[in-house]
Amino acid sequence: MEGKTSLELQNCRAKGGSSGFKVAILGASGGIGQPLSLLMKMNPLVSVLHLYDVANTPGVTSDVSHMDTSAVVRGFLGSQQLENALTGMDLVIIPDGVPRKPGMTRDDLFNINAGIVKTLCEGISKYCPDAIVNIISNPVNSTVPIAAEVFKKAGTYNPKKLLGVTMLDVVRANTFVAEVLGLDPKEVDVPVVGGHAGVTILPLLSQIKPPCSFTSEETAYLTSRIQNGGTEVVEAKAGAGYATLSMAYAAVKFADACLRGLRGDANVIKCAFVPSVVKSHPYFTQLKSTV
Ligand SMILES: NC(=O)C1=CN([C@@H]2O[C@H](COP(=O)(O)OP(=O)(O)OC[C@H]3O[C@@H](n4cnc5c(N)ncnc54)[C@H](O)[C@@H]3O)[C@@H](O)[C@H]2O)C=CC1
Numbered sequence: 001m002e003g004k005t006s007l008e009l010q011n012c013r014a015k016g017g018s019s020g021f022k023v024a025i026l027g028a029s030g031g032i033g034q035p036l037s038l039l040m041k042m043n044p045l046v047s048v049l050h051l052y053d054v055a056n057t058p059g060v061t062s063d064v065s066h067m068d069t070s071a072v073v074r075g076f077l078g079s080q081q082l083e084n085a086l087t088g089m090d091l092v093i094i095p096d097g098v099p100r101k102p103g104m105t106r107d108d109l110f111n112i113n114a115g116i117v118k119t120l121c122e123g124i125s126k127y128c129p130d131a132i133v134n135i136i137s138n139p140v141n142s143t144v145p146i147a148a149e150v151f152k153k154a155g156t157y158n159p160k161k162l163l164g165v166t167m168l169d170v171v172r173a174n175t176f177v178a179e180v181l182g183l184d185p186k187e188v189d190v191p192v193v194g195g196h197a198g199v200t201i202l203p204l205l206s207q208i209k210p211p212c213s214f215t216s217e218e219t220a221y222l223t224s225r226i227q228n229g230g231t232e233v234v235e236a237k238a239g240a241g242y243a244t245l246s247m248a249y250a251a252v253k254f255a256d257a258c259l260r261g262l263r264g265d266a267n268v269i270k271c272a273f274v275p276s277v278v279k280s281h282p283y284f285t286q287l288k289s290t291v
């Protein structure tokens with residue numbers, strides 16, 4: 001190792017990195033992006049982790065890269081580095097954009113986040129058109145259709161690879177249902193379909209595994225709590241934030257399912273907001289095989 005600069009040493013390490021998938025997180029310095037970067041660095045299916053943002057990626061990258069797990073971490077700052085951040089990626093996770101404040105709906109984020117997601121998806125269609133794309137940025141009910149239009153225009157649209165992340169609704173539903181039933185949440189699987197905003201979030205309480213039943217009061221309580229889970233956190237944080245930690249957990253659970261699907265595992269089926277066969281709703285959260 002004598003005579004090598006620290007950059008050369010890092011490059012040696014990168015070349016000798018473990019086999020696995022290459023994952024980019026766009027918006028890696030944010031409230032979701034940071035814990036998501038931490039958790040993805042711990043995922044044994046990831047060999048290379050690219051952290052992209054328009055702010056603070058050198059610090060986040062330095063911090064996360066010190067973790068003694070296999071994935072090689074590289075940081076990218078600003079739009080001039082988007083090409084390098086995306087080239088060769090198998091999975092791109094997008095938690096960039098603006099989150100809402102108390103009193104706002106997710107739709108209030110549309111004007112800013114739509115433009116950001118559009119620009120990033122134009123980059124994806126140029127630099128890693130075959131990657132699976134996980135969209136977290138709100139309003140998911142609109143950002144996923146925007147991404148689809150960008151990919152269609154570029155001729156790179158693959159409806160199987162564009163997935164709106166609604167896993168937090170499932171994670172919340174599993175937690176709240178388990179509380180009512182007195183079970184460990186790990187034993188509960190609640191399908192949640194529809195969309196990712198208020199009444200469009202539809203927990204299928206009759207389809208839970210294991211089979212169970214509820215009183216009408218329990219059904220009303222659970223439906224309302226699951227539909228308003230995001231608002232519950234926004235109000236509890238009282239202007240100082242929104243769901244970031246539970247979202248990062250949910251995003252990693254979903255990303256891991258995508259990577260297992262890419263690896264060829266059978267029966268990896270999760271809920272996601274995707275192009276739909278329901279004619280009146282061209283996009284709909286449904287149970288979907290992850291590849
Ligand atoms: N799908 C879901 O279930 C959930 C979605 N969200 C959404 O996720 C999004 C991100 O939330 P947070 O991380 O809490 O927000 P945040 O404001 O903490 O972080 C957003 C990050 O995006 C970056 N960013 C801004 N413009 C960018 C651009 N042009 N390119 C790349 N990065 C850019 C910012 O620098 C920042 O680091 C919000 O839209 C929020 O509503 C939040 C919770 C749950």
Ligand SMILES: O=C([O-])CC(=O)C(=O)O
Binds near residue numbers: 106234
């Ligand atoms: O409520 C928000 O704005 C963030 C979000 O989507 C959620 O927590 O489900």
